[in-house]
Each structure stands twice: as C-alpha cells, then as structure tokens.
Amino acid sequence: MRARRATIADVARAAGVSPSTASVVFSGRTPVSDATRQRVLAAAAELGYTGPDPRAASLRRGRSGIVGVVFDSPLSSAFLDPVTTQVMDGLTEGVAELGAGVLLLRDNSKDPDLADAQPTLMTAPIDAAVLIGCSTVMRESLDVMRARNIPVVVIEGDAGEGVPQIRLDNREAQRQAASHLASLGHRRVAIVTLPSGLDSPGRWMEHAEESRISVDVTRDRLSGARDVYPDAPAFAAAASSIDEGFAAGRAIFAARPHPTAVIAQSDLLAAGVIRAAEEAGLRVPDDVSVTGFDGVIVDGLAPYALTTLIQPSTEKGRAAGDAVAAMLEGRDAASLLFTCVFREGNTTAPVAREA
Amino acid sequence: MRARRATIADVARAAGVSPSTASVVFSGRTPVSDATRQRVLAAAAELGYTGPDPRAASLRRGRSGIVGVVFDSPLSSAFLDPVTTQVMDGLTEGVAELGAGVLLLRDNSKDPDLADAQPTLMTAPIDAAVLIGCSTVMRESLDVMRARNIPVVVIEGDAGEGVPQIRLDNREAQRQAASHLASLGHRRVAIVTLPSGLDSPGRWMEHAEESRISVDVTRDRLSGARDVYPDAPAFAAAASSIDEGFAAGRAIFAARPHPTAVIAQSDLLAAGVIRAAEEAGLRVPDDVSVTGFDGVIVDGLAPYALTTLIQPSTEKGRAAGDAVAAMLEGRDAASLLFTCVFREGNTTAPVAREA
DNA sequence: TTGTACGCGTTATCAG
C-alpha cells in the first residue's frame, strides 16, 4: 500500500497522457477522444484514483460549491418551526441548481466562548451566505463578507444597505386578516404575537412596549393588526408553538367577557389557541374565531382548516438561492417582497349576536 | 480598487516579515512576539486583508472543517421528524468540538437526474460523512469514501462492515413496552408501525410481508412487539406524523371489539392514535391504552404524558460526532448500541374488566 | 484533440 494517495498527475502518467488531458476527462469541460478517455479511466481505476480532490479543485476554481446558512437561534429550535423547514427546502433546491450545498452555521457572534470552536462565516469555505432572521448582530462578520466579495442575502431581516432582503409584506397581510374579522363584526379581539425579543416568558404586553419589539416579523405583523384594532390586547408568546399558543389562549379566555376573535401571528400559535378555546368550552368558530399566519400544515389540527395567510415560504428560500446564484454570476440581486394569500378556512365566522 | 485581493504574502511583505510569520500570526499555532504581531495586523488592516482564504488553508491542511450529513429522504421531510432534529442537534454540537460544521447532503444515488447538479459525497470537500437512516443504497459512494480515507459513520442503518454504527436497541425497547401492556392485562392489541419501505400508503400489513420490511427501525421495533404479541394486527403508517397516526387509529378503532391497547412505533403516531380514540368516543387510558416510542415532546399533546420509550436521540447525534472525531484523529470508532428508558405516562392503564 | 507551464493562497518543517 502506497503511503501517498494517487493524484491526477499519477493517473496521467500511467495513462501516458498529460495531466491536463486527464483533468479534462474528469471535468468534462472539453471534448476528449473516446480512446484516451478509456485509457485515463482505466489508469484511474488501476491506481484507485476516484476523482479530483474537492479541496484542490475548490482552491483552483475559486469556488467551493458551498453556501452557508446562518441561524440566529440554536439549530435545534430553528428546525422546530415548519416555516424555517420550508425555507430550507426551497433554499437547498435553489442552491442545488447552482451545484452547491448548504452548510449549517450558527451565529455565535455574541457568544465568544463558542466562536473559536465552531466554523464561522469567516473560516468556512463558503461561496455565499444566507442569513435567516438576522436582526441586528453580525455587523462585523458582514464587513468581512463584503471585503471578501462574498455575496450575502437576508431572509426576513435587515443586514444594512447593499444586502438584498427576501421578505414578506407582513403588515399588509396581517391587516387583511384583521379586516376580515372586522367585516365579520368582531369588536372584542385579542392578539397573540410571536416572541418579541424583549424577554422570554409568554405574557401580556404593555402598549408602550410595542415600539421596542426587536423582531421585525413580530413588529410588522402587529402593526398590521393595529391598523384595524388599535386597542386590542396583545399577548406575546414565548415561542411559536402549539403549546405556547395554548398557554396564551388560556390567558385570553380567562377574561370575561371573552374575546370573540383571536389573531394569532402563526398557525402553530393559532392551533394552540383553538385547543385552549375547546378547553374553555368555546366552540370554534361559533363562539370564537381564530386566524393564523403562515399557511403551514399543522400536524394534528384536522378537522380544522385555519383561516390564515399563506406565505410562500418555500419560494422565499428559493428566491434566496436564486439571489445568491445571481450575485455569484456577477449580476446583482434585488430585494424581494413577497405577499401572502388570504385563505378563509373554517375557524372564522360572523360574530354571534350578543344574546 | 485593486483587481486582485491581498494575500498573506502581500501582508507579509508590507509588514516586513516572512509569509510564514504572517501565517502564524493568523493561525496562532506558534508564539509570536507582540511587536511583530502588531506590525502584521496593521499591514493586514491597511491592505484590507481579512484572514487566510479558507479554501487554500483547507488544501494545505488537508482538512476542510466540514462534515457531510447524508439523508435518504428529502430534507424537507427529514426535518419534520423531531427525532431527526434532535439528532442533528447533537451532531452539530459533536462536530463543533472538532471545529467543524455540517453540510447537508441528499442521497440522490438513485436519482441520476439530480446527481450531477447537487454536490455529493464525492464532490463536496468534506472531512467525514454521517449517514442517517441509510438502508441499502450508496454502496458506490461508500467505496469511494473508503478509497479516500474519509471516515463514515451510520446512524440507524447499515453500511456494511467497517462502518461504525450508532443504533438503538429497538427490539428490546419495544418489547419492554409490550410487556408493560401485557402485565396490565391487555390481550387485544394493535400495532402501528413506521413506514415499512414496501409501499407508501398507510394500510394493514399481511403477516407474511413483515419479513420483507426494508427499514431497519421499523422491522426491529416490530420484532420487539411480536416477541410479546405474535398475532397482533399491524397497520403500517405512511409516515411518522400525527395525521398518519390519526388515520391508523381510525382504521384500528373501526374494529369491533376494539383493541384495548395500541402500540405505536413513534410518539407522533401515538398522538394521532389518541386523537382517533377520542374521536371514537374512547377514553385514554380508561378504554384504551396507547404507547409511543421516542420520548420526544409532541407539541400540542398536553395534558397527556405518553407512556413511551425515551431514546437518547441527541446523544446519538453526539456519539456520531464523537465517532467522526475519533476516526479523524486516527483512532478507530466502535459501533455503539444505545438503549431506551421506559417511561410510564398516563396513557396506559390496566385493561378494563370486560363488562 | 493534446501537451506545457504556471499559479491558486496557504502552511508544515526545520534550521537559524
């Protein structure tokens, strides 16, 4: 057994051709006569050569075929959210056309302990980066990206000027749902928001706090609801999950008289709210209407079909992939604003006449 | 603006030191006097040099700091499963200590169309690979891995000899749950299995088919149940989800007399079965006992606490990371067999006396 | 269609 693995040069020598010819046989970027191809392949098989070393190829080409995806939350919790999952789906698909794969990266710019151990935007051999939900951090890393000419795209976040954003018109969409409820006659409405970024536990929010919400999505959706219901009480959930929606719902239906409608900022929250309503002996939508947001399939929610806003999450991921591809080809990518489609399910109904 | 980006050589020249010294300043692998360090850093700042190019470093070092994770299902569906999510969590943590990150790879060895576009085990610059749930495919890729001396580890799958496996004692665990039901007096029991790999739709399985189940996990858990209940009817779900469990439950509770207990091969399935039981007017656990498998938190299942087998999924991921680390350091990694912990929740109870 | 020549940007090694 030879100490050193065979290189393409060895193969070329064995096949009696030049290294460049052998290279071309493997990359297929130039026509090669069938005879030589066979010789090269045979020599490769003989030597146990299995193709160009990706590391060397990536240095030479200046491309690694890897796109970094940066999360601002622990990966474990990120993948709990179906929307993130779908975004990843679209993204992987989008970058696949580019011949690239996706490298999971965690934003630990605020956690210096881990910063060394883990690969980062700065140390990973990536051709481009996609930031998911970055709100404020990582300015430093972003400067480095710029200095290195590494394209960056942000999904639902703001990374400063020059960084294309893929976002949703959250405010307008949420306003639609609110208007829908208003047109059904609902006046006593409660809102369940996504985490606000202010603090962790689920709780009622003061009106004055709302301007300090640091999570863009939460703030924008709330604004949309406020356009219609300026005074509705808002409960900030600790996370986007059925269980947190359930907790919020319990708090909400403890009030007397109970609200006749609840605007939830995500489908998972809405599902939890519905459970809480059932627990409180309220029928949905007869006694209380509930709207969601996202349009994801909530496992186990059947037979309800949420009235919700269907957001094109997979398309957002794809768009990010496309944007990255464009920038990699030297074109520049514009920011994109997606819109939601309102879907009326069976969880909203006209407000019951006050008996 | 200069056409070519500054390299470490430029920095060294500007700082009046040798390239190797400059390199050492950035890698920190050798002590450097404070004075020189400052000079080098200053020169770097001056030239807009932001650190070594990861691609070149990876060629030289022979390490890219990337571990590939190969899924045998679409990424979108893979991340729907909480167990996979947790495994990923442990894995990312495990490889982080190695200073590595995780590259998502899809096994498209049976789908030649995509095989070119997407990066694969063969073309991605990875230091090691972790296969999740690989059952039979990818032999070819595996040979290449071996030829390249790239460590491979498999989680809940079999990649042939020489490839360390991280698995669960599925059979023994499931037998425990079955024995628990037996000790509670249950005789009429139904089983809901994970997908069998035979075909997609959820349906009752013929006894004869069971030997042909191609998914290891499904087969092993079924064997465990069969050790106690050799003749219980088995319904193969189309996927591990609450909705599929619900469908299975409906089929199961349509029978008269209905089973007094259901063994589900996953918690999600169990949650769906419970829903179906409720729908059929059966109380859990009074009228029917249900056991799950995995010990994950099922969002929205409260107030039930499943009787289930808690599997150390995060630890499995971590173990895979550790195994990879070991192999990368030249030590060899042994296969690992994890065990589950039986947890009695409030979804199982003694069988009701036949009235 | 094939071969020649060179550099991609770094870092290990070892001597000073």
Place this chain on the structure above:
DNA sequence: CTGATAACGCGTACAA
C-alpha cells in the same frame, strides 16, 4: 521567536 523552502492537487490559458 523568525525565515527559507517546498509542497498541497488541481485547472486553464495558450501553443502545438
């Protein structure tokens, strides 16, 4: 603590 040297393995003009 610093510097000289020599790869790492490949792709691609360009010429033949």
